Amino acid sequence: MKQVKVSNNVIRRLPRYLRKLDELSENGIDKISSRQLGELLGLTSSQVRQDFNCFGEFGQQGYGYKVSALREQIAAILGMDRGFSAILIGVGNIGRAMMENFCFTDWGVDLAAAFDIKPALIGTDYKGVHIYAMEELERYLDEKHVDIAVLTVPKTAAVSVTEILTAHGIDAIWNFTNVELTEPNSSTIVENVHFSDSLLSLSYYVAERRDEQTAGQAREKQ
């Protein structure tokens, strides 16, 4: 599929559309209008249509979208059909959590190897993935094609490992370290996982509810 430059905001919404379409499929729904889909996601119907128009024509005026076809098209736009390969670096708590619970293949990504410095882990397999010594990383990168590095090392190792990765041609890093990895004009694609964004959205909704409760109590007292 030909890719066109689209705004970051549209790209950020595509995985949410994908999840919602999967949910609809599971519930046996095979057709949906832009208005309905927008309502489910808190977007206007024109926003939904605009988002999909970035990538060419989906759906039909007055008919809506076929859920399975739209799902396949979005999956293709997101590169889920490219067979990207990934390696995970740092088999600590968060690394193990990802290997154990996150199904990379569901999202079209093959987790091919993991790397760590702990002797007890090196040479073992965890959830079907072989754990190599960190010293083997450079040779691995030279010999194999790797699209994405999942960076789950401690903060202190984040920059030095990133230098090895970029020096050996890795151009995409999924960064769990909370360390700013690259210079502003670096060509490396870095996706930072910011847990705080998620917690703060939750915090907003809790604050909103507490205010409503306080207002409710004030009304009762009157």
Add this chain to the structure above:
Amino acid sequence: MKQVKVSNNVIRRLPRYLRKLDELSENGIDKISSRQLGELLGLTSSQVRQDFNCFGEFGQQGYGYKVSALREQIAAILGMDRGFSAILIGVGNIGRAMMENFCFTDWGVDLAAAFDIKPALIGTDYKGVHIYAMEELERYLDEKHVDIAVLTVPKTAAVSVTEILTAHGIDAIWNFTNVELTEPNSSTIVENVHFSDSLLSLSYYVAERRDEQTAGQAREKQ
């Protein structure tokens, strides 16, 4: 601060503004225009102004925003000044990773206790947080005020633990389990952490780059 109903999309952008403003502060920048702030975040200046107008008047026409004042206002809107308390349930890989690496207090949240079923963990402290037995959860909820439950239990325990939480008045769950926790009309505030959204955005950018590389090679051959 009085809270008004604002769209989910605005709320999702507020933590990103906050992070960017913190970054600007660290770099000694104390004033910024809506155009500049928008450029840094891939938004238009009118989008930025609209977002902030949801919460009343920030900044001055022709002057821009004072970074520190705007930061404080956004933090207050997000409830970071409310002193929310949280408990973490499930001290497995992801639970430990959050206790170890995620600084709850930076975001105005006090992680007051953790709960697990493993005898070796119960009664110990991890990163300054006491780990209680799961059997103590109900009494704890009855005796203490808890705003947010961080749910990091295995998938199989997700629903049963959620039932205990909601039965004891918890109305906000930060859900790391990838399990759909509540009925569509439930009043529980659930924030799901979807790692896949982040990976798929990264995957999109990798696909885009691979297409550019392929196009570049095709041009060279001509």
